[in-house]
Amino acid sequence: MLDLLVHTFTDHFGRTAADLGPGTRLDELEVDSIVLLELLTVLHDQHGLRVPDGITALRGNPTLGEVTIHLQSVQPTAGPAPAPAMGADV
Numbered sequence: 701m702l703d704l705l706v707h708t709f710t711d712h713f714g715r716t717a718a719d720l721g722p723g724t725r726l727d728e729l730e731v732d733s734i735v736l737l738e739l740l741t742v743l744h745d746q747h748g749l750r751v752p753d754g755i756t757a758l759r760g761n762p763t764l765g766e767v768t769i770h771l772q773s774v775q776p777t778a779g780p781a782p783a784p785a786m787g788a789d790v
Contacts (some may be wrong), residue, residue, distance in 0.1 A: 722765030
């Protein structure tokens with residue numbers, strides 16, 4: 701997930717990978733609320749990541765490592781495949 705954040709910052713926000721690491725704080729990257737919304741939109745639209753609580757969960761100038769942990773914690777986990785309906789041909 702951290703690699704995905706690094707990739708997104710390099711591709712969409714013009715950062716170099718050398719500027720980015722788990723301890724990098726969002727304010728060091730000049731991420732304001734508009735950029736944060738754009739980041740969350742890119743993560744959702746291009747990578748299918750859910751961010752149900754949006755920017756409110758990322759207040760307080762978190763590090764990229766903390767953002768990674770949060771994003772991982774809110775993604776749905778794959779459960780077992782549903783059982784076929786009764787009477788369905790399998």
